[in-house]
Amino acid sequence: MTITLQDCRALDAQDPLLSLRELFHIPHGTIYLDGNSLGVMPRSAPARVAEVVTLEWGTDLIQSWNKHGWFSKPGQVGDKIARLIGAAPGTVVATDSTSVNLFKVLSAAMHLAEADSPGRKRIVSERSNFPTDLYIAQALCRERGFELVLVEPEEISAALTRDVAVLMLTHVNYRTGAMHDMPAVTAAAQSTGALMLWDLAHSAGAVPVDLTAANADYAVGCGYKYLNGGPGAPAFVWVNPKHADRFWQPLAGWWGHATPFEFTPDYRPAPGITRYQCGTQPMISLAALECGVDTLLAAETHGGMAALRRKSLALTDLFISLVRERCEGHGLGLATPMDHAQRGSQVCLTRAEGAYAIVQALIARGVVGDFRAGDGDRHKDILRFGFTPLYIGFEDVWHAVDHLHQVLQTGEWRRPEFNQKHAVT
Amino acid sequence: MTITLQDCRALDAQDPLLSLRELFHIPHGTIYLDGNSLGVMPRSAPARVAEVVTLEWGTDLIQSWNKHGWFSKPGQVGDKIARLIGAAPGTVVATDSTSVNLFKVLSAAMHLAEADSPGRKRIVSERSNFPTDLYIAQALCRERGFELVLVEPEEISAALTRDVAVLMLTHVNYRTGAMHDMPAVTAAAQSTGALMLWDLAHSAGAVPVDLTAANADYAVGCGYKYLNGGPGAPAFVWVNPKHADRFWQPLAGWWGHATPFEFTPDYRPAPGITRYQCGTQPMISLAALECGVDTLLAAETHGGMAALRRKSLALTDLFISLVRERCEGHGLGLATPMDHAQRGSQVCLTRAEGAYAIVQALIARGVVGDFRAGDGDRHKDILRFGFTPLYIGFEDVWHAVDHLHQVLQTGEWRRPEFNQKHAVT
Structure with a gap:
């Protein structure tokens, strides 16, 4: 059964942690899946x-x-x-x-x-x-x-x-x-x-x-x-x-x-x-x-770390399901365990070619994940997406995968500007 | 020859570094002689x-x-x-x-x-x-x-x-x-x-x-x-x-x-x-x-570290001279060398009794120095005053010593509130 944008919106509507998102300044037009690298700014930070x-x-x-x-x-x-x-x-x-x-x-x-x-x-x-x-x-x-x-x-x-x-x-x-x-x-x-x-x-x-x-x-x-x-x-x-x-x-x-x-x-x-x-x-x-x-x-008054964990797993499950449904045939692999007991709050995808450029193309579309190079042997190149349950919603996940699908479908990631490496990635 | 407030004002008027003081936020009513512990905030800092x-x-x-x-x-x-x-x-x-x-x-x-x-x-x-x-x-x-x-x-x-x-x-x-x-x-x-x-x-x-x-x-x-x-x-x-x-x-x-x-x-x-x-x-x-x-x-366009050093020595010389003139007979000693070649940008006074309380009484008057305990043997208790030539003026020195004189002369430092030790001094 296909997951729809409406399904994701329904999940957001039922999310007991939804209001916590208001604690953060999420840049306009950005779906920030890199809180595992640098967390988003709390709204309280500038004044404090x-x-x-x-x-x-x-x-x-x-x-x-x-x-x-x-x-x-x-x-x-x-x-x-x-x-x-x-x-x-x-x-x-x-x-x-x-x-x-x-x-x-x-x-x-x-x-x-x-x-x-x-x-x-x-x-x-x-x-x-x-x-x-x-x-x-x-x-x-x-x-x-x-x-x-x-x-x-x-x-x-x-x-x-x-x-x-x-x-x-x-x-x-x-x-x-x-x-x-x-x-x-x-x-x-x-x-x-x-x-x-x-x-x-x-x-x-x-x-x-x-x-x-x-x-x-x-x-x-x-x-x-x-x-x-x-x-x-x-x-x-x-x-x-x-x-x-x-x-x-x-x-x-x-x-x-x-x-x-x-x-x-x-x-x-x-x-x-x-x-x-x-x-x-x-x-x-x-x-x-x-x-x-x-x-x-x-978040302690909203169920604390247990509630955050439930949402985190729901977000990563949703991301994995949507990637399987919508990006099939585009050579993506999954490096993150399916078993909840073995999964953190991120999902890492692999691809034999273009992982770096795909991440860059996504960033250009406002979907911020990051790239981690493989060592060519046991570990493949990785597209890394962190899901911080405090400020990421289910609709965000839908749009993120939608962008990923478009980047792959159109071959947009092959553009030269997405293949130039920065000093720090 | 007695040094007057007018003399100090004249020194400020001739000071080639005077305008640099505008780079800093000096709290109103404060003569801050503790830049050797924590420097004053540059005005550029909040925006940056x-x-x-x-x-x-x-x-x-x-x-x-x-x-x-x-x-x-x-x-x-x-x-x-x-x-x-x-x-x-x-x-x-x-x-x-x-x-x-x-x-x-x-x-x-x-x-x-x-x-x-x-x-x-x-x-x-x-x-x-x-x-x-x-x-x-x-x-x-x-x-x-x-x-x-x-x-x-x-x-x-x-x-x-x-x-x-x-x-x-x-x-x-x-x-x-x-x-x-x-x-x-x-x-x-x-x-x-x-x-x-x-x-x-x-x-x-x-x-x-x-x-x-x-x-x-x-x-x-x-x-x-x-x-x-x-x-x-x-x-x-x-x-x-x-x-x-x-x-x-x-x-x-x-x-x-x-x-x-x-x-x-x-x-x-x-x-x-x-x-x-x-x-x-x-x-x-x-x-x-x-x-x-x-x-x-x-300060590089105002003579740089050499000019800062000249002013620093002039400030510490002035402070020492004024303490000698105005606080004589109050049991103060000098722990800082008179020889310029051996002096940093601070002046440390010693006193057998009340050094801590005198510093507290000065702080209450807006003259911020600090206290460093002696070890009872070779080193006496110290009243420490730092002179940052970027933002301290000659008139500041005059007022600082004037306050010190008053604290000693009136015995104000003996008040109980100036003799209560803080956790951090």
């Missing part, structure tokens, strides 16, 4: 950012450290993020970049492993993990005499040998949208004596996450994707409270000190997650991040 | 920040990576900062925090020393260096089996033994405003075979710095003090081009990769300073930093 700039910085200046609580902002925003990832209050800080935070927790995990299980000198990760995670792990392994072992998803179990210190995975794969079973994988890693470190870059705010229930050991995540925190927003870091006080991490700056304003020459780490802070944080960008996180907390 | 938020993020979204050059912003702002510190184009990036950047360069310096001069396993610094620098050094020494040796300024020469790998100093001391002779100290360190690492937190934009002429090895600095970049603005990092390609640093994130958008699993460091980048940078805060740096570049 202006307030931090003109009032807190411009007028109150240095007194804002006390008056506007700048020093406690990373913990305060962290506590809000904690509600989205099943973390207890006081166990998350919003700070630095995902890469820097990964360095902190992987470093701490390696120290923990060295203390509790000497001889375990391997870090296991996926070859298709987001590269910066692998680079950081590579650097730390080189510094500390560990070995980084990269495997395919189906090889993870077999790779968990008795010499593995840490299993480090991204919960939802950035290329394919495939999602790991967090509790099961965590339990499997820990049963072999390894520590479990999760990167939640494509999960926080996108799918329900319960770090506490999964009994994970460490986690980091990104502020500018599904948390809608703005370009390069500070990232976040969580450490299982049972580990938090056991080790300090080498980015031992003053914001992680027990008494930073005593200016003592010796480092004494603050208790808990605070020791995972390092230097002074970018307050203007942090204010924008808080606006973004607040859009997700606004 | 709003543009990044509403246009670049809000409207152009992910396309801003190309359209608005987000990816190259750290290098572009770095090139502007380079002009203030005697660094060549392409050798500075604006990124992360000072603490994180110090970790990068100290780590790289330690690797360089291990390769070129094995056996050198000491890092020498000043006991009164800004604590976060010492914490980072302490952490790295612990990780790498090095020893951190802390000395007083007059003991530095003697501490430069043949086992010293790196001399790590802050150019202008945050507590006292005392300034090192950068070329002489650099040459002394290098003559013993040590590498020279400078923290320019209280120098960049405050005093002339020529890293190239001094042939320094590494430098970091702060964006939110004299660069007027806003609260927690990204910091900067410089590496002498002769070292830049020799080592990569362990914060090996994707922004330091030679081809970050090829998403290859192996880290291949970019040439030059780019490899000192790590993760995605906070674009909104980075835009504010650029506004701040631009205020210093605006």
Whole structure:
């Protein structure tokens, strides 16, 4: 049975999350399926950012450290993020970049492993993990005499040998949208004596996450994707409270000190997650991040992450169904799992030829997804579409696939202007 | 001969930099002598920040990576900062925090020393260096089996033994405003075979710095003090081009990769300073930093850093003279050197009793300086006053000292409300 535009409009009309879309500024004429790369601007952000700039910085200046609580902002925003990832209050800080935070927790995990299980000198990760995670792990392994072992998803179990210190995975794969079973994988890693470190870059705010229930050991995540925190927003870091006080991490700056304003020459780490802070944080960008996180907390009265998840799966199901119905015979493949339990909040299509140009042609039509190059071997070129249930509607999905159909049907993507590569894609 | 308010007004009238004050929003009724902690907001910042938020993020979204050059912003702002510190184009990036950047360069310096001069396993610094620098050094020494040796300024020469790998100093001391002779100290360190690492937190934009002429090895600095970049603005990092390609640093994130958008699993460091980048940078805060740096570049047509330095010394000379004339007998001491060659852009007063309360009483009167606690032994409690020549005038200095005189003369500082400590001071 063919899905119609009217069917999609009916789904929007029944959507309990529909009103949340009003929290965002969606550019006119744009269907934005790239919230997995950079979330849309909350309407509250310009005024709040202006307030931090003109009032807190411009007028109150240095007194804002006390008056506007700048020093406690990373913990305060962290506590809000904690509600989205099943973390207890006081166990998350919003700070630095995902890469820097990964360095902190992987470093701490390696120290923990060295203390509790000497001889375990391997870090296991996926070859298709987001590269910066692998680079950081590579650097730390080189510094500390560990070995980084990269495997395919189906090889993870077999790779968990008795010499593995840490299993480090991204919960939802950035290329394919495939999602790991967090509790099961965590339990499997820990049963072999390894520590479990999760990167939640494509999960926080996108799918329900319960770090506490999964009994994970460490986690980091990104502020500018599904948390809608703005370009390069500070990232976040969580450490299982049972580990938090056991080790300090080498980015031992003053914001992680027990008494930073005593200016003592010796480092004494603050208790808990605070020791995972390092230097002074970018307050203007942090204010924008808080606006973004607040859009997700606004969903709490509409069913919260469970309702967002239901809608996300309905959106991605609809997209997949429409692509099958309307783009048949155009050589598109599906890289994202059909099984809901294994799917994040994005859909990735593959095509042997023209994936980059098709994405460009769609962008020119106002349908913004992105392209991720394959490695020519196991992984094909990918057309990536993120579905942020806070602001994407079912009619949007219909139009997006309609444009995709037209781009393929007309051969529009073959035009030269869609085949010129940008520096950053 | 007594200095009068009219004398100060005459100095302002002759000041070739006077018009630059119009670049800033100085809160009404405030004499802001804390630009060494958080610089004043440039008038250009609110509009530019709003543009990044509403246009670049809000409207152009992910396309801003190309359209608005987000990816190259750290290098572009770095090139502007380079002009203030005697660094060549392409050798500075604006990124992360000072603490994180110090970790990068100290780590790289330690690797360089291990390769070129094995056996050198000491890092020498000043006991009164800004604590976060010492914490980072302490952490790295612990990780790498090095020893951190802390000395007083007059003991530095003697501490430069043949086992010293790196001399790590802050150019202008945050507590006292005392300034090192950068070329002489650099040459002394290098003559013993040590590498020279400078923290320019209280120098960049405050005093002339020529890293190239001094042939320094590494430098970091702060964006939110004299660069007027806003609260927690990204910091900067410089590496002498002769070292830049020799080592990569362990914060090996994707922004330091030679081809970050090829998403290859192996880290291949970019040439030059780019490899000192790590993760995605906070674009909104980075835009504010650029506004701040631009205020210093605006001074280039008014004589640049040399003219700023002349005015800074005139301001601090005036402040010292007026304190001597008008506050005699009130137990104030001077912690800042009288010798111009040894003075940064701040003046620090000492007092055996009430330093904290006097600062609070001054703030209540609109004269904003800050307090730094002594350690009870060598260092006394400090009343710290920064003089940013871009926006502080000679009349401001007169009124500041007039208020100080009144606070001391009336005993106003003894009021209970001025003796309650805040969390952050």
